[in-house]
Amino acid sequence: MRAYLFAFCVLACGCADDPAPAPAQSDACLSVDPGPSPIRRMTRFEYNNTVRDLLGDTTSPAAGFGAEEEALGFNNNAANLVTSSTLAEKYMLAAEGISARVTEKLSRILPCDPAHIGEEPCAREFIDRFGARAYRRPLAPGEADMLYAVFAYGRTIHDFREGIRMVIEAALQSPHFLYRVEFGAPNRPSDGIVRLNNWEIASRLSYLLWGTMPDDELFAAAEAGLLQTRKEISAQARRMLDDPKARDVTLEFHRQWLDYDRIASATKDPVLFPTWSSDLKNAMKKETERFIDAVIFEESGDLGALLTASYSYLSPELAEFYGVTPPSGSGFERVELDPGERAGLLTMGSLLTINAHSNQTSPVHRGKLVREAFLCDIMPPPPPDAVIVVPEPDPDSTARERFAEHSKNPACAGCHQLMDPLGFGFENYDPIGRFRAEENGAPIDASGNIVDSDINGEFIGAVELAHKLTGSEDVRGCYTKQWFRYASGRGETRADDCSMAVLKERFKATGGNIKELLVALTQTDAFLYRKAGGAQ
Incomplete structure (x- = not known):
């Protein structure tokens, strides 16, 4: 049966065209140029989030996939996300495990009762709904029929539950699940530029801002054709930034950008630093994450605060380490620091520690x-x-x-x-x-x-x-560039000059506001369009 599912998963596919946003109009950049447009595969972070939101599986199955290769400081660079035969096998094993777990109680995932409306109608209803969510767009008639054929095979060899399980297993190995496959509609026949359709914009929004699949509201907006203008897309981006999932993405970006995860393996001379411990390392990491999250979503929200804030979020243990009055509670609370000694990220224990030797x-x-x-x-x-x-x-x-x-x-x-x-x-x-x-x-x-x-x-x-x-304009420009790399899954090119100029101008105009920078990313040519013909 695995060979049957593998053959199913490599079949070609298509999706419907929709109108797309109009090109950016500025004095310097009157024509559309989205730059290189590689096809994007899910990272482990995105895979775990997606199966959680698609099927309620919270076991983090992608933990066993192996670390992605980094490029330009990030692990989502499309050029490095190659699916080896080893990874394909791990996708297969993960799909088998997920499908088995989520079908233990079918009522949690079925939109219907097969005993009430019949097995075939219920299976088709499930396939239409689940398939559209898994592929993040409506299924083409041929795709629905193929998935039903998978169901029918499982139903024949075992029972209704096995048929549904096999549909899930097959879909989770499809390129349309693992990759963001984009076709869109031609912008102008002669320029080789593709305008993304509503469903593709919904996926770009959700994976940029949430690191996961679209929610019901995004799907509804795509179905209604309400992701065509920059204003509509901006409104969705702002809504999404108010969702807790946006906090996960901003932490993921900063974790990779600053590489502070390395503190987990940081070693120090036990004679010189007898207080160095796993608890202290964990506290330093949590401080960094709580500080970043609070600055962006609870405090002023700007890059300047990330760099110069004379406060942080400390546990009692970490407050003692910094030599300040501990917070009243047992968790990480806002604590004022000596402004002559501490200023934002660069003077935090985590970054100072990982960028030092064990004994000096x-x-x-x-x-x-x-x-x-x-x-x-x-x-x-x-x-x-x-x-x-x-x-x-x-x-x-x-x-x-x-x-x-x-x-x-x-x-x-x-x-x-x-x-x-x-x-x-x-x-x-x-x-x-x-x-x-x-x-x-x-x-x-x-x-x-x-x-x-x-x-x-x-x-x-x-x-x-x-x-x-x-x-520094250089620093603001660099931070903008880092976000562009993370958002686009590639490095910037000369073709991105106009998009980068718009981003830098917007970031400066908003006082370095990070959430406004993320909204601005959704308004660029690189986000709204792609080159025709796949990865380029």
Whole structure:
């Protein structure tokens, strides 16, 4: 039977055309160009969310699929989401398991009672409804018939339940479930641009803002043809950002962008840092997530607050670590921090810890974080013949003195002059992120310098650096670019110049409001259109 289902899953398919949004009209960008348009496969995050919302399965079956390969800092880059034979087998096994679990009690998933209206009519009603939700568009007549043939086979060899189970198993292996297959309608016959139809826009909205399939309201809007104008799409985006699922996506984006998950495997010298523990690591991660979530959805909502807020959300344990008065409750509550010591994400224990060595700080890693994550620079690897030697801790010197040797090596100086002077500004924070004024009895020199940016100049300490970054057009542009990469599943190209310009202008006009940036993403050519002929 597996061979039968596999053959079913690779059949070609189609979907109906709908009118689509009009092209963007601005002085600089009068023609539509969506840039490259790769077909998008679900990530593990999206797969788990989708089977939860489609069938109520909360077992996170995609955990066994294996990690996606990252590109440009994110794991949803379409070029890397290749379905190997191993992954195809895991999809098959997951489909078998999910279909078996959800059909244990058929009344939870059936829209009808087969004993009342008959097995065939009930099966067809289920197939029409389930198939449309699984494929995120109405089924074509041939598709419904194929799924019914699967049901009929299962019914013949066993019973009604087995027929329904096999329909679910087959649908979960279909390219129309695993991929966002988009056909749309021609924009103009000669330009090779495809306007996405209402159902395709609904899926783009739901996977961008929720990381899952559309809800009933989005499906209803698509069916009514109410996802054709930018105004209609914007209204849906704003509604969706008020849903808790939007919080999951913003956390997923920031988790990948800043890579703070690495704290789970961060090790520190137990002699130097006896308080370092799994509980402390978990608390640091939760602080970062609670802070990001609160800034975007409960506080001012802007990038500046992410970078410069002098408050955080701490547990009693973490408050003790930071040396501040603990919150009254046992959970993570808003706590004011010393504005001379802490400012937003860059001075949080999680980011400081993962960008340090086990027994000393790392100006290189901390400077590289700023360069790559916040300025979108790409730091090349060391020369092939370079001998990488991390200086050993020395009680008679500071980390700044030890790492300054990089700038004296001609083979290393070029890149390290971009990173190290930034990283030296973080020397007030030890390898686990505690604030310090001295190292080995010597006063900390936290002076730094930033070059090759729109905010070149000297600064003292990470707090001052954070405030400089907040005023940077380069930083706002980089944050916009990072979201574009995540939203599009690819890197930006020259064809995206107009879309990027509109996004940057909107982000600046709204004071760096992150939710407004997400709405703006849904208004770009890259979101509303695609190139004809599949991945390009």
